[in-house]
Amino acid sequence: MKLPMSALIADQRRKYGPVLRVDLTGKTVILVGANTGLGFEACKYFASMKPARLIMACRSESKGNAALAKLAAETGYKTAELWLVDLASFKSVTAFADKWEADGGRLDILVLNAGLNHMKYEPAQDNWEASVFVNNVATPLLALRLLPSMNRTAERYSVRPRLVVVASDVHYWVSALDKRVVASKTGIIHTLADQKFLACSGGMSDRYFVTKLLNVFFVRSLADHLKSAKITAVAVNPGYCYSELRRSLPLHLRIADRLMEMALALPAAVGGQHIVWAALADDSIVKNGDYASVSEVREVSDYALSKDGVAAQARIWDELLDILKDADGSVAGIVQDNL
Template identity: 35%
Template sequence: MSQLWNFISMVWYQLTFKPQPLPDDIRLEGQTAIVTGSNVGLGFEAARELASHGLARLILAVRDPAKGEAAKTKIAREAPECDIQVWSLDQESWDSMATFAERARTELDRVDIVLLNAGLKRLEYTRSPTGHEAHVQTNHLGTALLSLLLAEPLRRTARQTRKPSRLTITASSVAFWAPINDVQKPKGGKGILAWLDDPASFVPGVSHYCLSKLLDIFWTRALAPRFDPKEVIVNTLNPGWCESSFHRADPQSERFSKYLAWSSAQGAYHLTDAAVRHPDSHGAYLSEQRIRPISGFISSAEGQKVQQKLWDETIAVILEECPKANIEEFTKST
């Protein structure tokens, strides 16, 4: 019943809500933003909108530098004053992520906005080069690692500017469609991540994608208390159902897009809204460009246990598999 209600709610807001761009009076002069997955789709449109509001420097963090350069050329036509740089980032490579974060720490004098948007969606089981299932690696572990490694430049900027920096993670309302038994009661006595990495856990279709977005929400809620909101505001968001090449592996989703989906630009309005507005939010889930309640399970006592378990498992994986990552402060209890 709850999944049916979640689906009806999604259809309702897709048909009745009109996403709005950032107001013209929001100006980002002097600021630096990092946007991952920014060569196409929502990431590209979000990067373009941020640049159009006077952003001083934009880092397009992309897996394919050639596609990043093409995106840079398009954005530069509309925001010629913005210093747009293309940086290589592969969330299926621990070394790539560690190198990227170290470059941000040492080469950028400030980092005001980090928008962690890169992700993937596949309907069949795929193993990442790291050995983890692809959704687990890219959508969760990669996002989690970057959120930790970019903490230092975000905090440093907040202290310089005397206003909070922003760390925003793209999730999705499909998180509430995820089969929660896979995180609440993993089979075979395995941990959450070990079970989701196991091919036996994979049901062909979108369930692992939905689960990865559930992990994003849990991670955001676990991460936020580890930041002072006076220094870094941490949120996650639902961009809605949007027309994008992101869904190219899901023909059924593409078929229905023409009836329900927003454009990529409209979806990106949610990303920029969450990354720039709502100054009093922290650890929040935003949908339809406002703070929204989360599912009862996530906020329940059982959900809290899953959240802590996911945090502990994720930190353990990073410590073991990415020795270059300096995340010592995040190994301490809050």
């Protein structure tokens, strides 16, 4: 599938119906990247469905507490929990997962919404480029670490938990991965995150697009390995919305983006609605490995479906598991027991 600008504009101008609602009584929702924007709006919708537990995960304690108070004031749901996690740190992700494993609670819906959109090199842990690390290394690590909890929930409560990774329609705009990246002997992920390569290749200009393609690859690979498990993994495009995600763009691009927002952007509440749809739509509609876009299931990009794209996806999956096994000693056993 391709995404011409006319199709994107049509999506932005569609009239969307009411948010999908289901009874979440007794269930647990974890949403990462919950204190602002689309994540917060999705939390408001989830809160209105009265889950037993709603865990708002974010990096900043002060912003998280402010979001809890705002959620309570706007929805009347006063039992949401704030859990801290910094996706720029392996240690923080591991600590979050260890805390959840010790908690031992059920996990019905996991929404991984945190992400970065950088157009200049910024380092994260161990000199990883920050947006690749957060979007494509730490996010999969958290997903894998929480899989055992989701599997236990499926078995104990006879339900099918849903794992939602927030991707984007911009993945359609990656016609192919850079040939130098694919040919690199150090691996696709490491090369994408290598400062020297980025300096000589101008590789940050399409960085966000590539990280969103890798989100789609991750969900599709995970689904392939979850075929025997009672978990549904889905990638979601929430649409082009007013968002703080683009706050780190250079000034001239922020100005251009502001003009585009005025012309086309959806309210954050609509983007949150699309995330909720991906999390709650019936299993007869949303299947394992699907790509949900603005509250319907769509085909992924032509490149993702191509021979080269499928080969790149398989390589990235293998590389990712090697990286995560080195970073977190729990991953190897989780892969063995859950995939």
